[in-house]
Amino acid sequence: MQNITIGRRSAVREWLPLLALTFSTFIFNTSEFIPIGLLSDIAADFAITESKAGLMITIYAWVVALTSLPLMILVSGVESKRLMCGIVALFAASHILSAMSTGYWMLMASRIGVACAHAIFWSIVTPLAVKIAPEGRKAAALSMIVAGSSIAMIVGLPMGRAIGIATGWRNTFLIIGLISFAVLLFLSLVLPRTEGEKAFSFKQLPELLKIPALPPLYLVTVLLVTAHFTAYSYIEPFMAQTAGLKESTITLLLTLFGIMGLVGSVIFSRYYERHRSLLMRLAVIGICAGLFLLRPAAWSVQSVIALLALWGLSYTFFGMVFQSEVIRNVPKGTSVAMSIYSGIFNVGIGGGALIGGLVCSGINVGAIGYIGGIISIAACLACIMYLQPRLKK
Known part of the structure; x- marks a missing residue:
């Protein structure tokens, strides 16, 4: 005892x-x-x-x-x-x-x-x-x-x-x-x-970027984050104006997005090591599908709930899988590689918010999912054709 x-x-x-x-x-x-x-x-x-x-x-x-x-x-x-x-x-x-x-x-x-x-x-x-x-x-x-x-x-x-x-x-x-x-x-x-x-210098950056998986990881990340935030930055006005939902309902639905993050983290911890490639594809394709389905789902609360569950789960998988792959593929200089990842991620946030704003003012808020979806298609193709073949087994 x-x-x-x-x-x-x-x-x-x-x-x-x-x-x-x-x-x-x-x-x-x-x-x-x-x-x-x-x-x-x-x-x-x-x-x-x-x-x-x-x-x-x-x-x-x-x-x-x-x-x-x-x-x-x-x-x-x-x-x-x-x-x-x-x-x-x-x-x-x-x-x-x-x-x-x-x-x-x-x-x-x-x-x-x-x-x-x-x-x-x-x-x-x-x-x-x-x-x-x-x-x-x-x-x-x-x-x-x-x-x-x-x-x-x-x-x-x-x-x-x-x-x-x-x-x-x-x-x-x-x-x-x-x-x-x-x-x-x-x-x-x-x-x-x-x-x-070990201390890292700018002179070592070219060597770091020669790691086969790193440039495609960064490319897919900036494309997918830009696509995501093109729509997510304006999800509140979309739900209010396009879906016609009340403020209290919108708050609950956005909370659901966070809850799916918890669900996704549990699934990831259990299945990542055995199903790395599958989780990566589910993440990228799931975000793409979520963006394209955003406008069609606006006709009912139930369909918006299903959409946000898919989108939130896929986005969680994306964040966890891609960070894990940076760590797995860069055994030395990991923190520097992650700092580039963090910088690129924030470029995607800013770029997505900018594109989303232009869509809202130039077309209308209902189009944010479609524009984000088009960007995410490029991310899907880059992931499947360029990134996955270069990942460390």
Whole structure:
């Protein structure tokens, strides 16, 4: 009996570092999109237009896209625990600064600090989770990271908006900052020290990009993320104007998208190692199908539910499978490879939102799925013909 108890305690201890990383993922993901729900309050407080306040979101995405690679190369030789704790400390301090902002540009500067922390965090969190995972549980470790993101979509974003509406937008940032300091303490206590990657320089980039699977992984990623965010960036007005749904119904349906992230992470952890190629194809084809079916599904709530379930599940598979393949195919310089992936991902977010906006103003919001679907066809072809034959077996 004593041996069983000791074994259980040991097993719990093995998973505590991953739990700390999951909490970190939750708080980072919650923070990224919080300003979207608080733009009106921020604009009113600083007596600026909502479009000027919205620049925070655009600049945030482009800072992440442009700084992911250079920042990761700069810190590539730093020990993983020290680096992770330093990132979370910067993240927390930047949120406290956001809460104390006396003007728009001070708030913008604090968000740039958060974006820099974000750029490094998403470059190292997945490789670190895989590195510290118990033997044979790498897929489960990755699914925990995705679960943190999914829970942020389900709970974190609505809660942050509710706090902002009830007590003011500053308190939302303040609470995120304080929770981040608590997460920092948790990380400092349970995260093991691991050997950092060897210092990486820009001169080594050509060698990294010679890895057969890496360029097609990046190509399919930027195409698929652009396709996804062409539609997803404007999913709320689409549901309101094209599907004619109430605001409360839209909130519930978007929550379903996050719930499918949890479902997808469970499926991934069980079947990825045995069905890598199948899950990749399901992800890419599922997103493509979801985009093309978006407009036809708008005729009823039931069909929208089915559509979002398919789309949310496929998007989860995409994120998990493609990050796993970067790690699998790049044994050395993984964090740098992930930093490029993160930068490309954010280019896709910005590009998709831009294309979606042009579609809404030039055609109408009902066409966003079709335009995104056309882009996703290119991603499907590139994945099946160019990427999959080059993946490490």
